[in-house]
Amino acid sequence: MRQKKWKMMILGLVICVLTGCGQVQQEESMRCITFYRSIKGVNSVILSVAKNIEKQLKKQDQIWISTYELPDESYLSLDYKVDMAILLEMDAVILNGTKSDGDQEAYQKLKDAGIPFILVDGDNEESGRYAYIGTDNVQAGCEAAKAAAEQFEKCTVGILSAPVQEGNRTSRSRDQRREGFLKESEEQDNISVVGECVCPNQLLEAIPVMREFLDEYPEMNVLFCLDSASGIAAAKVIEERGIQEEMYVICFDLPVQVEEEIQNGGIDVTLLQDTEKTAEACIQVLKELKEGENLNEGQKISVECRMITKEDLEQPE
Numbered sequence: 421m422r423q424k425k426w427k428m429m430i431l432g433l434v435i436c437v438l439t440g441c442g443q444v445q446q447e448e449s450m451r452c453i454t455f456y457r458s459i460k461g462v463n464s465v466i467l468s469v470a471k472n473i474e475k476q477l478k479k480q481d482q483i484w485i486s487t488y489e490l491p492d493e494s495y496l497s498l499d500y501k502v503d504m505a506i507l508l509e510m511d512a513v514i515l516n517g518t519k520s521d522g523d524q525e526a527y528q529k530l531k532d533a534g535i536p537f538i539l540v541d542g543d544n545e546e547s548g549r550y551a552y553i554g555t556d557n558v559q560a561g562c563e564a565a566k567a568a569a570e571q572f573e574k575c576t577v578g579i580l581s582a583p584v585q586e587g588n589r590t591s592r593s594r595d596q597r598r599e600g601f602l603k604e605s606e607e608q609d610n611i612s613v614v615g616e617c618v619c620p621n622q623l624l625e626a627i628p629v630m631r632e633f634l635d636e637y638p639e640m641n642v643l644f645c646l647d648s649a650s651g652i653a654a655a656k657v658i659e660e661r662g663i664q665e666e667m668y669v670i671c672f673d674l675p676v677q678v679e680e681e682i683q684n685g686g687i688d689v690t691l692l693q694d695t696e697k698t699a700e701a702c703i704q705v706l707k708e709l710k711e712g713e714n715l716n717e718g719q720k721i722s723v724e725c726r727m728i729t730k731e732d733l734e735q736p737e
Contacts, residue, residue, distance in 0.1 A: 448482060449482040449483065449484050450482065450483045450484070450511045450512065450706055450709065450710040451484050451486070451508075451509075451510050451511045451512075452483065452484065452485045452486070452510065452511060452512040452513065452514060452706060453485070453486045453487075453488070453504070453505050453508065453510045453512075453513055453514075454466055454469075454470050454485065454486075454487055454488075454513065454514040454515070455487075455488050455489075455490050455495060455501050455504075455515075456470070456487065456488075456489055456490070456495070457489065457490055457491070457492060457495035458489055465516075465540065465541045465554075465673065465693055465695060466514065466515075466516055466540055466541060467487065468695040469514070469540050469695045469698050469699050469702065470485055470487040470514070470699075471487075471699075472695050472696050472698070472699030472700075473485050473699040473702055473703060474487075475699075476696075476699055476700060476703060477703065481703065481707065482710070483703065483706050483707070483710065485514075498515075498518060498522070498523050498526040498527075499522070499526050501513070501515065502526045502527075502529050502530055503529075505530065505533075505535055505537075506529065506530070506533045506535065510535055511535070511709070511710075512535065512536050512537065512538065512550075512706060512709055513530065513535060513536075513537040513538070514537070514538045514539075514540060514702065515537055515538070515539055515540075516539070516540065516541050516542060516591065516592075516593075517539040517540075517541065517542035517543050517544040517547070517549075517552065517591075517592035517593065518542070518544065518591060518592060519544050519546075519547075519592055519595070523544070523547070524546065524547065527544075527547040527548055527549070528548065530548075531548050536550035536709055536717075537549055537550060538550055538551050538552075538553060538702060538705060538706075539551070539552045539553075539554075539592075540552075540553055540554045540698055540702070541554050541555075541591075541592075541593045541693070542554070542557060542591055542592030542593030542594070542595070542596060543557070543592055543596070543720065544592050545718075545720075549718070550705070550709070550717050550718070550719075551705050551716070551717075551718075551719045551720070551721060552719075552720045552721070553698050553701045553702055553705065553721045553723065554593075554693065554698050554721075554722075554723050555593075555691075555693045555722070555723055555724075555725040556722045556725070557592070557593050557596035557597045557600065558596045558597075558599055558600035558603070559600060559725075560597055560600060560672075560691050560725045561596065561597040561598060561599060561600020561601035561602075561603070561604065562600040562601070562603060562604040563600075563604075563691070563725075563727065564597070564600075564601055564604075564644055564670045564691060565600070565601045565602075565603075565604035565605050565608060565611060565644075566604060566608070567670065567689060567727065568611060568642045568644065568668060568670065569608040569610055569611055571641075571642065571668040572610070572641055572642070572668070573610060574610050574612075574641075575608075575610055575611045575612070575641065575642045575668075576612055576614055576637075576639045576640050576641050576642065577605070577611060577612065577613045577614065577640065577642040577643070577644055578613075578614065578615045578616065578617065578633060578637055578640045578642070578643050578644070579598060579601070579613060579615075579616040579617070579643075579644050579646065580616075580617050580618075580619060580630075580633075580643055580644070580645045580646065580650035580651070580653075580654055581594050581598075581616075581617075581618055581619075581645070581646040581647060581650050582618070582619060582620065582621045582626070582646075582647050582649035582650045582653075583618055583620070583621065593646075594646040594647060597646050597672070598646060601613075601644055611642075614637050614639065614640060615633065615636065615637045615640070617629065617630070617633040617650075619633075619649075619650055619653050621649050623649075623652060623653060623656070626649070626650070626652075626653035627653055627656055627657060629653075630653045630654055630656070630657040631657055634657060634661070640667075641666060641667055641668065642667070642668045642669075642670070643658075643667060643668070643669045643670070644670050645669065645670060645671035645672070646671075646672065647671065647672055647673070648671055648672060648673045648674075648675055648677075648678050648690075650671065651669060651670075651671025651672070651678060651681070651687055651690070652671075652677050652678060652681060652687075654669055654671075654686070654687075655669060655681035655684070655686025655687045656681075656686065658686050659684060659685075659686045664685040664686060668688050669686065669687045669688050669689075670687075670688065670689050670690070670691070671687055671689075671690050671691075672690060672691050672692075672693070673690060673691075673692060673693060674690055674692050674728060678690055679733060682728070682729070682730050682733060683730060683733065685730075688729065688730075689727050689728065689729050690727075690728050691725050691726070691727055691728075692725065692726050692727075692728050693723065693725050694723050694724045694725070694726070697723045697724065698723045701721045701723065705719075705721075
């Protein structure tokens with residue numbers, strides 16, 4: 421039954437493309453595809469990058485990007501996205517970086533099909549990607565630890581994340597942020613990490629998990645949230661308990677709900693990825709691929725990640 425559902429979804433997407441639901445393709449144009457899933461209130465970096473690519477492209481660039489929303493089951497399957505790109509004979513693919521044994525096989529399928537792929541948001545150097553374009557997540561984690569160390573004489577830290585995985589798949593961006601934070605924590609005499617928690621993406625399911633985590637480690641005064649979903653859940657429980665002044669909360673990205681929680685005091689700082697610059701770099705790499713100038717395969721292009729506080733939001737543009 422599951423296999424039949426998979427095939428029907430692929431067929432539906434193929435019909436959508438062939439019947440012109442997207443932009444009309446030109447034979448000489450480069451065709452690139454990317455996929456995203458929608459979780460209310462949570463920032464989708466890959467969708468933001470795709471929208472900025474569409475916004476920045478000019479007619480003479482002759483590059484077409486197709487962006488498709490997928491349900492959880494399909495989005496969490498790298499095989500599904502890879503098979504779709506191959507079936508539609510795409511010239512390039514933009515993907516979130518993930519890492520597992522099965523992922524490596526899926527990436528190899530793209531290589532065997534001659535379809536270059538660009539990773540954004542999280543890197544996987546072993547994947548064979550043509551380029552990684554985005555934040556240096558290890559460095560971002562280091563900067564978060566430095567910011568935390570300045571808040572209290574003794575920082576007792578809990579690390580939070582929301583899952584982006586199927587089986588043993590892990591998000592490379594979250595892994596690398598955690599890696600950077602732990603690395604810098606070893607250099608800071610006043611930081612100790614006492615617990616870690618994975619909470620659901622959906623807010624109503626995440627809140628009770630967050631409550632249990634705070635109850636288990638009442639000594640925590642810093643929460644390092646590896647994504648916006650866990651940051652929002654943390655903020656809600658902190659506000660519920662009235663302990664905003666006692667906790668320092670760090671998260672990533674700036675969807676509307678994170679901005680509101682910063683204004684309310686539930687989140688103290690977020691690290692914001694520059695998706696406009698990521699999109700600009702993606703366009704340059706796609707142009708390079710279109711012209712057949714495959715001179716920089718395996719390149720890594722780092723894009724700025726800024727710390728945003730309440731004071732930054734209140735400054736006039």
